[in-house]
Amino acid sequence: MPPEQIAKYMDKDFKDVVENTAYHTIMYLRKKLSTDNEFIKGWKDALIGGREIYYVGVLNSEPFLERVNPI
Numbered sequence: 001m002p003p004e005q006i007a008k009y010m011d012k013d014f015k016d017v018v019e020n021t022a023y024h025t026i027m028y029l030r031k032k033l034s035t036d037n038e039f040i041k042g043w044k045d046a047l048i049g050g051r052e053i054y055y056v057g058v059l060n061s062e063p064f065l066e067r068v069n070p071i
Helices: 003-013 017-034 035-049
Strands: 052-061 062-069
Touching: 017 035, 035 052, 035 062
Parallel strands: none
Antiparallel strands: 052 062
């Protein structure tokens, strides 16, 4: 490959192993914890109370996400 094509590949198409692992981890947690639904509920809290508060941690050796009442 000529240097121009290599530069284009490195800028646009190349994906690092760490980047790929992080992407798949986020997609897994997004599905498992149903974060989309929680963030929609949080948006409602933000509109009503002006704050979105979440607890993110580990519960029973599993990742855990919970929306906290802003009141």
